[in-house]
Amino acid sequence: MGTGSRPTGSRSTSGYSAWRMIADELRGEIVGGTVPPGSKLASETELAQRFDVHRHTVRQAVAALAADHLVVARRGSGTFVAEHTVLVHRIGLRTRLTDSLGPRGAAASGRLLESAVETAPPADIAERLRLADRPALRLELVRSVDGLPIARGTAWLDAERVPGLVEHYGPEGSMTAALRAVGIQDYLRDSTMISGRAATAAEAAELELPAGSMVLVVRALNTLPEGSPLLYNVTRFAAARVELDVQHSIDAP
């Protein structure tokens, strides 16, 4: 670290560079609404004074925000807060990833990375899907909007209940459509757990995120209307690109 006093966490700031902390600070103000979209950010000189660092350090922070498409720098005139383009993912009783992606949902596309039948799935998966000793079907998925990856998911199903599912998982990558093709018309969201952490290297690569980016981990169990478990999903959303909208009311699809 440098010499001056600057925003400092309570402990162990070590290894977390000044420009990163400044970027976090500015990001908080931007997404928190303190600096509205379209407005001009304080100049690099002013920000350097405010955080008591060299202008170049501020530039690095601003560059990071620009890489996230949060701001746009224009030489000669200034740096401006971009229009917020976070996607909104609805979570409700009848959540479908495909049709839940806000205004730009049309451009969404899913891609099946891999599928496999696991004869010995992890114990927690087997328990949640009440597999007993039946094999599990595992799907590895990536969902993108406008060419930008949004989420990396792992889906688990009872392999014997959804024969031929993989063949029906088309290029648009709709789980709902694939399930319909194997005779399952409707399913409901049973439970949803949400947590957050830093992305692993593999996740960061697959989501085209810089190292150390945040992911929102959504673990969801979907059941058939009569209650038996059908689909267990573990989805890692790029936190910088997605916001989750929890639906409480009795479901308006």
Added chain:
Amino acid sequence: MGTGSRPTGSRSTSGYSAWRMIADELRGEIVGGTVPPGSKLASETELAQRFDVHRHTVRQAVAALAADHLVVARRGSGTFVAEHTVLVHRIGLRTRLTDSLGPRGAAASGRLLESAVETAPPADIAERLRLADRPALRLELVRSVDGLPIARGTAWLDAERVPGLVEHYGPEGSMTAALRAVGIQDYLRDSTMISGRAATAAEAAELELPAGSMVLVVRALNTLPEGSPLLYNVTRFAAARVELDVQHSIDAP
């Protein structure tokens, strides 16, 4: 960075130190269930080989995990995955922060940092609470469990609708109890938005987190049973300590 090949994001790994990436990797495996609680982590020598770094670098990563109470190192025998102690926060139609904190909810305590009547609240707040030109009451809160801060919240209310609320917000810090004291018996969760980002310096300090830690931002609007808005909450949870449990079914309080 060093010379060897190691887990590397798709772009801009710069400034994100090797030990941090290794820590993210191990954290992903631990919370993802690949390495179950109680099991022994690979030895520092093995991990150094696996990530192609010096043992000292691995030690720094493991030290970070130990600071998060995710692992416990025992000299002579090894490093072990700790029992998971994340708190579970339920989010549902009748969510109350006070009574939603899993098995250890009893030890929870809230603290009022500051309260103020804002004659000119932010536009988005005024709109959500349908304030017109009435003043808003703003409460700044910190919630801790076992002495460890869990969440940092900002609550907004219509100041004229809840006169004397602050005086009733006791040392246990229950919003529900305070509202009851001013005559509001029941309220419902209307909408909940969840996002994630790195903590700002102030948030990290208040939550006693290392710089750059992740927060889950939950923005919730609560209404009276008849539908008029009552309480707008912006709560930042320490992602390392809390998991959100979304309740979909018709509410079992």
Added chain:
DNA sequence: TCAAGTTGTCTAACTTTCTCGACAACTTGA
């Protein structure tokens, strides 16, 4: 046209991180 203010680029100095080696302290099982 010009001055002031802005972002972009370059080179150099600095600080931190990472590497490397060696040894100590402790636990476990043979």
Added chain:
DNA sequence: TCAAGTTGTCGAGAAAGTTAGACAACTTGA
């Protein structure tokens, strides 16, 4: 008891990453 394997500690050198200062290129408004 002992050997093997583990985490803990120390010191010093090398390689990054980070910060700093000066100047160029561009925009805007007077």
